[in-house]
Amino acid sequence: MKRILRSAMAGLGLALFCVPLLHAQESAVQVQREAGLQLYDLENFSLLYKWQAPSGRYRRISFLVGSASYVDTRQIAARSSVNAGIGFGLEKRSPITGNLHFYHGPEASLYLTYQIQKKGDNLLAASPSLSYLLGLMLGVSDSFYISLEMSPGLDCSLNFSDGKLQGGSVSAGISTSTPALSFMYCFSSPKRGKK
Numbered sequence: 001m002k003r004i005l006r007s008a009m010a011g012l013g014l015a016l017f018c019v020p021l022l023h024a025q026e027s028a029v030q031v032q033r034e035a036g037l038q039l040y041d042l043e044n045f046s047l048l049y050k051w052q053a054p055s056g057r058y059r060r061i062s063f064l065v066g067s068a069s070y071v072d073t074r075q076i077a078a079r080s081s082v083n084a085g086i087g088f089g090l091e092k093r094s095p096i097t098g099n100l101h102f103y104h105g106p107e108a109s110l111y112l113t114y115q116i117q118k119k120g121d122n123l124l125a126a127s128p129s130l131s132y133l134l135g136l137m138l139g140v141s142d143s144f145y146i147s148l149e150m151s152p153g154l155d156c157s158l159n160f161s162d163g164k165l166q167g168g169s170v171s172a173g174i175s176t177s178t179p180a181l182s183f184m185y186c187f188s189s190p191k192r193g194k195k
C-alpha cells in the first residue's frame with residue numbers, strides 16, 4: 001500500500017512539474033515560416049525560406065542551387081566550374097481576395113562562378129544584383145501556396161582572371177522571359193533566440 005501511495009505521489013509531483021512546462025511551450029511566441037522550391041525554368045531553381053518579422057513583413061533568403069561541371073574535348077582545354085549563389089529580401093503582402101495576395105519588396109543577391117582551366121589562369125565571375133520583387137501568391141490550403149514572381153532590377157557582372165579584373169557589364173530592366181514559380185509549405189514554430 002505504501003509503495004502504491006509513493007508511486008501515486010511521485011506521479012502527481014511529476015504531473016505538477018510538467019504542466020507549467022507544457023503551458024510555457026504553448027504560450028511561446030509563434031513565428032510564421034515558409035519553406036519551398038522556386039523554379040526559373042526547367043534547369044535553374046533555388047531553395048527558398050521565409051519568416052514573418054514583427055512588423056508583419058516577411059524576410060526571405062534564397063539559396064541559388066549551385067552546380068559543378070567538367071568539360072574535356074579535343075577542341076578546348078579541359079576545365080571544371082563551380083556555381084553557387086545566395087539572395088536576401090523583404091516582402092510586403094496585400095490581400096486581393098481570400099486566397100490571392102500581391103507581394104512586393106527589395107532583394108539583393110550574389111552569384112559566383114569559379115572556373116578552373118587546365119591551361120591558363122583560373123576565372124572568377126561575380127554577379128551581384130539588386131532587384132524589386134513583384135509577385136502573386138495563391139493559397140491552395142492553410143499550409144501550402146504557389147506563387148509567380150518577376151524581379152526587375154539592376155544586374156552587374158565582374159570577371160576576374162589571375163586576381164585582376166578582366167571585364168564587366170551592367171544591365172537593368174524587367175524580364176518576363178524567366179518568371180519564377182514557387183511551391184511553398186507554411187508552418188509556425190516558436191520564436192528563436194531570447195525570450
